[in-house]
Amino acid sequence: MIKKLLCLITILAIFHFPSYADLKKVVSIGSDDINYRFFGVAGAVLDDQGNVYICDSKGSFLRKYDSDGKFIKEIGRYGQGPGEFSNTISGLYLCDGLFVLDTGNNRIVELDQELNIRRYIKLSKLALSIMGFSDNLYMISRTPGRFSFEVGVYDRNGNYIKSFFDRRPVFIERIEQSKIGQALSLIYSSIAATVERETGEVAITFQWPGENIEIFRFSKDGEFIKKIVSDHIIKYDFPEFRLKGLPTNLRFPDQSNLIMIRSIHSLDEKRLLLEYWVNEYNLDKVVKENEYILIVDRNSGQLVHRELLPLKSGIADARKSYICAISNEGDVPEVVIYRLDY
């Protein structure tokens, strides 16, 4: 009887309590040395050799470091001309070259991996983030005339091809009536997306999940493949959590949780990584705050692994077993590469 009880407790512990010991710090970049100093990291990306490329929006520069975190090269200064960035660089993506989204100058800068600028791609509309595969560039932007977001497909010259993903969370329908409700519905419709490096498959999720986390898979040409649902967070961690839209009087219950998916990344052809942030509220006050990563099977949506992230970090890129996190908190912003062993 005792054995059975112990066995049950062990099983429950495995499923209910996350293992936090599997995220190993490999390299940390960021110090008061001028070549390692950042002022506001906006994006970071890893290549196959383990080099890391980092763009800094406040410093208006782009840098390359090797796999040991050793400084290799820096380019950029503030401005609108060649070799210059605005102080609103908002993203970095690697795919047969490096792509920097310079929203302040409304353009994408394409570079080779030695940070030589190949060309500029002028944007016809405001993009929130960029991704790429083969000849396609993907940009998340607002759907014109609607309170939602879409993924636009462009060729390498920035010419528009098509848009896809015209969806919104179901709970949005309930808060759309008033003016403030429309503004909120835009916020709660925001999406995060990732492109698989080998196949070009696009995975999209809502940043504010409803009762479940839904992930929509599309082909590289924007054809719908499958929807997968992951309900593990809610099932195991927060059974009381239900986000069905804000109450009409804009007051949360006395005790509630808020979950936001900050980003989604493709680890490989089988696994997706979700980065999410949970706030536990007592009335309007945050009483507990945590950031996690969740690894799910791309086909079934089943939970593969879960991990606690150091607070105030954000995942900028993930590749196979490596995760690139950025932190702009504290006196010295830093980029940390972790290895995920589980």
Place this chain on the structure above:
Amino acid sequence: MQAFSKVLRLVELLLIVFSVWSCTQERDADVGQADKRTVVSLHLGIKTQMSSGCSSCELVNKYQWNFLYRIFSGKEDIEFVVYCSDENKREVEQNLLYDVLILVDKSPETDELVVCHGRKTMFQKAGVLDMFSMRQITELLMDSALENEQPLRK
């Protein structure tokens, strides 16, 4: 006796000349010291936040300024001065490191960073300080720190 008093007067005169000369030397030395000081000043602009209406937005040059302060504030002849309006005072006190805080009635449109060595302006830049500017300022302050360290090495 007369010869003795003449010598005495001559000595007196020499003493006066010497004291006047030493006084001017001292004043020159003071002026020289003042000229060697480097003042790094940040004039906080009206558009000092990344986006208007956002209460949690940081001062745009916070990291850049604090970085310079942390690296160079230990040097005796480098002083960090922040100029800001009364309404920004609290935010400055909470976020920026400085030696002197001066409240002003009128602020520039955007942040301005000025580096003065003595009476000479060595560097001036408005807006957000990019890494290119930061490298320039760092080099200037390094040179200034080294220059002022030379007498100590002798």
